[in-house]
Amino acid sequence: MVMCGIAAYYGPNAPLNTYKLLVELQHRGQESAGISILSKNSIKTIVRPGYVLTAISPNEVSRLDSQVAIGHVRYSTTGEPGSGVGTQPITLSSNGRSISLAFNGNIINYRDLSKEFLNSYIPSDAEVLARLVLKLYEELGDVVEAVKNLASLVRGSYSLVVLTPEPRVVIARDPWGFKPLTYSFNGEVLAIASESSALEVLGFDSWSEVGPGTIVSFDGKSLEVVDSGVRGVFSPCVFEYVYFSRPDSVFNSVQVHEARVRMGMYVGGMDNVDVDVVIPVPDSGRSAALGYSIVRKVLFDEGLIRNRYAGRSFITTPDVRDFISDVKYGVIKSVVCGRRVAVVDDSLIRGTTMERIVKILKCRGAKEVHVRVASPPVKYPCFMGIDFPTRRELIASRYDDVDSISKYLGADSLLYNTVEGLRWAVKLPSLCLACYTGVYPFKDINVEVLEKVFSRW
Ligand code: SF4
Numbered sequence: 001m002v003m004c005g006i007a008a009y010y011g012p013n014a015p016l017n018t019y020k021l022l023v024e025l026q027h028r029g030q031e032s033a034g035i036s037i038l039s040k041n042s043i044k045t046i047v048r049p050g051y052v053l054t055a056i057s058p059n060e061v062s063r064l065d066s067q068v069a070i071g072h073v074r075y076s077t078t079g080e081p082g083s084g085v086g087t088q089p090i091t092l093s094s095n096g097r098s099i100s101l102a103f104n105g106n107i108i109n110y111r112d113l114s115k116e117f118l119n120s121y122i123p124s125d126a127e128v129l130a131r132l133v134l135k136l137y138e139e140l141g142d143v144v145e146a147v148k149n150l151a152s153l154v155r156g157s158y159s160l161v162v163l164t165p166e167p168r169v170v171i172a173r174d175p176w177g178f179k180p181l182t183y184s185f186n187g188e189v190l191a192i193a194s195e196s197s198a199l200e201v202l203g204f205d206s207w208s209e210v211g212p213g214t215i216v217s218f219d220g221k222s223l224e225v226v227d228s229g230v231r232g233v234f235s236p237c238v239f240e241y242v243y244f245s246r247p248d249s250v251f252n253s254v255q256v257h258e259a260r261v262r263m264g265m266y267v268g269g270m271d272n273v274d275v276d277v278v279i280p281v282p283d284s285g286r287s288a289a290l291g292y293s294i295v296r297k298v299l300f301d302e303g304l305i306r307n308r309y310a311g312r313s314f315i316t317t318p319d320v321r322d323f324i325s326d327v328k329y330g331v332i333k334s335v336v337c338g339r340r341v342a343v344v345d346d347s348l349i350r351g352t353t354m355e356r357i358v359k360i361l362k363c364r365g366a367k368e369v370h371v372r373v374a375s376p377p378v379k380y381p382c383f384m385g386i387d388f389p390t391r392r393e394l395i396a397s398r399y400d401d402v403d404s405i406s407k408y409l410g411a412d413s414l415l416y417n418t419v420e421g422l423r424w425a426v427k428l429p430s431l432c433l434a435c436y437t438g439v440y441p442f443k444d445i446n447v448e449v450l451e452k453v454f455s456r457w
Pocket residue numbers: 178236237238239240381382383384385386432433434435436
């Protein structure tokens with residue numbers, strides 16, 4: 001169960017260019033980094049724990065010689081943080097066929113798939129996916145057909161990349177379109193990344209998004225776009241807009257920064273508490289704080305300074321999350337001292353970080369601290385790859401009303417965005433909003449059913 005970043009490159013200096021894409025996707029996973037290349041017609045894979053730059057050195061990558069490479073950065077979610085299970089890319093061979101696979105998502109029915117198609121218990125949905133692709137590849141003799149078949153077999157979210165020794169690279173997005181996946185092709189070179197911003201940093205001005213239920217394949221000569229013919233209810237993950245994606249990325253033709261600014265504007269439009277200054281929780285609260293300050297016509301300033309070496313606490317393992325919350329933020333006293341402060345964050349999940357922020361703002365002399373949240377209360381777990389594991393860990397599920405949460409935080413007031421406000425900000429005809437509404441985009445599956453399935457992990 002992983003929420004990750006994937007990348008690939010088919011062209012000159014493929015290992016180094018894939019590595020650069022992974023560095024640009026580091027915010028999507030800090031737990032491990034991996035890269036697969038072709039060496040003498042066989043797949044060679046390097047996967048190590050940690051950040052990209054420390055897991056694999058640029059010098060080591062520069063020495064790899066291959067015209068094609070795929071890569072992965074990993075953030076494990078429910079049930080397996082720090083276990084090492086599911087590190088990617090996963091490379092497998094059987095009966096003369098080989099694949100390497102990296103994916104971003106969460107396969108809800110991986111136990112059933114494992115039992116039905118693989119006759120074994122495999123504790124990782126990534127491995128089930130890789131084994132299933134290899135099995136279908138062996139049976140059908142065509143890796144594109146193998147990946148195409150996933151659309152009708154798999155329930156859950158996946159954006160994936162597969163490498164075969166032909167050499168060929170195949171990418172695919174699930175029929176619901178939960179997670180982002182982009183590619184750029186100039187007729188000779190193919191570059192692939194979870195987010196558009198990574199391609200732009202590498203110098204690709206134009207790129208396309210892989211459509212829901214679509215497969216793209218490249219063998220070095222021709223690019224093939226294949227429709228699986230399977231469609232789910234279009235359900236892009238709204239949390240990509242709220243928090244996960246970089247603000248300079250575009251997902252479903254919506255600029256993430258602009259969506260976040262509008263989220264802040266909507267909250268500002270609902271607010272009637274007087275404040276002297278608006279400060280963001282850096283970095284992901286910054287765009288929303290800007291929108292809030294525009295609507296409220298209140299000074300925007302930087303009051304919190306983030307320790308950039310502490311990483312993203314949300315996507316780290318639980319054992320170090322609390323520690324990171326403690327060391328993550330400093331305060332610019334002159335910005336907050338003696339003032340009524342609105343502090344804007346993208347979301348409030350467990351509440352531990354915000355409780356500490358309110359405390360340090362008051363310690364540095366803030367007269368009042370009003371917490372403003374760019375998204376609605378997260379009340380339900382996510383089973384599609386984001387780490388909202390159980391209802392009891394979610395602050396909005398633990399407390400009955402907003403005033404009680406505000407009291408827990410030590411804030412003078414608390415205001416959330418609404419589901420309507422979020423829809424208005426993202427401006428897409430449909431979205432996955434299940435962690436806010438409890439309505440999951442799979443027929444016949446509700447939160448009780450999913451909690452039962454996942455409690456067996
Ligand atoms: S439940 Fe929430 S976090 Fe999970 S996919 Fe849906 S919108 Fe994203």
